[in-house]
Amino acid sequence: MNFLQITQPIPELYSNVVFHIGRLPVTNSMTSTWLAIVLVFVFVFFLRKHLHIFSKSKIQTCFEVIIESVVGLLDQVTNNRERSEKLFSIIASIFLFFLLSNIITLIPGLTSININGVALFRTATTDFNTTLSLAVFVVFLSQLASIRSYGFFAHIGEYVQFKKVFLGFKESIGQGFLAIINFIMGLLDIIGEFAKIISLSLRLFGNMFAGEVLMVVIMSFLSFIAPSLLIAQTLLIGGLQAMVFSVLSAVYLNLALGENNDSESQVNSIINN
C-alpha cells in the first residue's frame, strides 16, 4: 500500500566491525578503502601492460585526460612546471584514491552484501577516520617539506619568532612592538595548522555523509525517479570534492616548499627561445 516510499534508518556516523584479523577489528569502511586501493592498482597495471603511443585504447585516453587536467590544475597552483611535476605523483594518487572511494558504492548491489547482518562495504569517506588520516598525512608532509626546504630552526622560527622580536627591539621601540604583534600572529599559525587538518577532513566527510543522509530522506518521499537525480549529484560531488581536497593539499605543499624561482625560469626560457 505504501509502495512509493521506503523508510530506512539514517546512516550512522561510525562504521561497523565486519570481522577480526587477530585482534584488529576490520570495519566496513576499511574493506572499501582496500577495495579502492586494489582497483587503482589493477587499473594501473592493466594500463602499463597495454600502453601504446599510436593505437590508444579508450581507457588510456580517459586516464590521459585525467592526468592532463591534474597537471593543468597544478600549474595554476604552482606557476612552475618543474614543481608541478614534482608534486604530481602524490596529488594525483590522492585524487584517484578519493575519486574511486567516493563513487565506488554507486556500483549496484555492492552495499547489499552482508556478513552476519553487517554490510561489507560502505563509502569509505563517510567514515571520519579515513578523511582525518589523509588530512593529517598531508599536513605532516607539508611540515616535513618545509623543514627540508628551510631547515629545522628556520621552520620553528616561523611559528615562534623570538629572533625577530630581538632584532626589532635592537632597531627601535616601535619596530619591537610590531615584532611582538607578529610573534602573537606566529603563535596563531600553530592553531592554523590544526585548523587546516579539521577543515580538510570535515569538508570531504560532511559532503559525502550529507549525500547519504539526503538519499535516505528522498527515498522516504518518493523512491522511484527522484533518487536517480541524487545519484548523478553524488557522482558530481564525489569528483568535485576529490578535486578540492587534492588542490588544497597542493596549495599547502606549495606554500611549504617556499618561494619558487618562477621569474628566473621564465627568463631562462625566453633566453633559450
Add this chain to the structure above:
Amino acid sequence: MEGLSPEAAIYIAKGMCTLSMFGSALAEGYLIGKALEAIGRNPEVSGRIFPMMILGSALAETSAIYALVVALIM
C-alpha cells in the same frame, strides 16, 4: 520556559543550524556572479575561470557543511 523539554531545545538548535545556509548561498551567488562578469568581459579565459569558480563554490559550501555535521551530531 517551564514547558520546554530538552528534546525541543535540540530541535530548535538544529533549526538554527540551517541559518548558515544564508551565508553560504550569499557567497555562492556573489562568486558565480563575479565569475560570469569576468567571463563576459574576457571570454577567452573562461576555460581558466570556470574550474576556479567550481572550486570556489565548493569551498563556499563548506560552512553549510560544517553546520550540517553539527546538526547531525546533536
